[in-house]
Amino acid sequence: MEIPTFDDVLAARARIAEHVHVTPVMTSSYINALVGAELFFKCENLQKAGAFKARGASNAVFGLSDAQAAKGVATHSSGNHGTCLSYAAGQRGIPCTVVMPRTAPQAKKDAVRGYGGRVVECEPSTSSREAVFAEVVAASGAEFVHPYNDPRVIAGQATCSMELTEQVEGLDAVVAPIGGGGMISGTCLALSHLAPGVKIYAAEPKQADDAARSFKAGHIIADDAPETVADGLKVPLKELTWHFVQRHVSDILTAEEDEIVEAMKLIWKRMKLVVEPSSAVPLAVILKNRALFRGKRIGLIVTGGNVDLDKLPWM
């Protein structure tokens, strides 16, 4: 297992600078008053391809040798990682294949194709996905870029919190959503080096709380297909992200489905930002644990803004 270092983060930052945005940090005086704290929203919904995953994907793609790159990249993801890998590959002008269940939303397939990537469909089961993916890699020699259990990806995601420490002084804590743990691991990697006094909290849907239970148990617990509105957070921790979580995370806080949707609507209504449900989990856990955060300066990672506008969770 190769653990990424802070030098990898610095290299990632230089490597991806031309291909991703330094996203803005936004605030809401209304929400600050409601929480009784100062909240700083790091807006990765305004990132290229609409999600922080453009960072890790770009770092992986632009770190390849020309010979590797010529064979392209591949992944399995029905979420933002597939779209963002397609974006990054398009930026470099190399092939990208994303294996996706045939049942995945049409919008997700269109998003991959919109950036020039190829979608290969599998059946909606782990065995089918693995078999189809193995065929794709065997046929093309493409480089596998895992959505989060990959040191290149984690180093790329770490550039987000690195920027945040430059944009906001005197943070007491950072709260980020946790699914597979790529963003949280990047946050741990950046902050443990740059601002070790800043507490790191992970925010997770109660209905997909495998990371919270792993954290308590001291080993990885993986659930089979949890259901939550925060569809970016269904995947389990893996060894590399577990490495960071167990060392640097102060706590993993959970929120109920209705609390997540309420927090999402609050961000849309008051901040005029389109954020996906996963991105609202940090605000949901802060609203639920106000005593813990009162009077503090808190960074929140708004991980993405890719939602189906025709199927909003309150419709």
Add this chain to the structure above:
Amino acid sequence: MEIPTFDDVLAARARIAEHVHVTPVMTSSYINALVGAELFFKCENLQKAGAFKARGASNAVFGLSDAQAAKGVATHSSGNHGTCLSYAAGQRGIPCTVVMPRTAPQAKKDAVRGYGGRVVECEPSTSSREAVFAEVVAASGAEFVHPYNDPRVIAGQATCSMELTEQVEGLDAVVAPIGGGGMISGTCLALSHLAPGVKIYAAEPKQADDAARSFKAGHIIADDAPETVADGLKVPLKELTWHFVQRHVSDILTAEEDEIVEAMKLIWKRMKLVVEPSSAVPLAVILKNRALFRGKRIGLIVTGGNVDLDKLPWM
């Protein structure tokens, strides 16, 4: 009729600086490619109280003498002006009364009250509104701040395009929505002084195209209660806004209802910004008149982001 001057704009800017945001300018490479031009979105949806009208309202409120201010301000508006006047009055700590039809959406009444203002209901007719409003003013001595036909309001709105010229170099044109004409008049006032070579286009719903017809006819035409999804743009021009429109506007372009909704969804989807239907009319007319705008650098005024999330036009 008192015509505001550029000195009034400079005074407004200094007066309101503490109470409004310098809003960001955002871009979308996807939309630029779609249009074949460079578009710069001036995000007044991220303004205090969610609309550019916080500028004009703040200028009116903070320009009052202490004696006038003590009696408060009043207006009739079921839209953003009422909310923004309440916001500005709250900032100064003076009373604000907004006369609103009893049939106005609860969310609009709540928004006024949320900033400390008082809502007085009238029947949904012009005669009732005028009678109730006259009573309010007679009883309180409050200063009437018209939503747009007021030099203080126009000078305040002008600070928006003034900022835009500082934020984006080399603009060829600015496109702003037109309802009563307050924003367009402010745009004319600022640009005719600062950047007289920049063309000014007004964007209007075809279903409420009284300004476009006025522009062609050479005199004000007022419609009786037009119906459009762009509910901020139903009101007619008045003498002060007509003064600016006839002198400085290059053309008034119109868009159909479905084109407005499509442009709105495009901004939500690609830019991750919650904008109200009125704010999407500029993009709608640009998409409809691509040849006119091809290759140009165009500023768009995104006028506000106050929408009812439970009643989106595509639901």
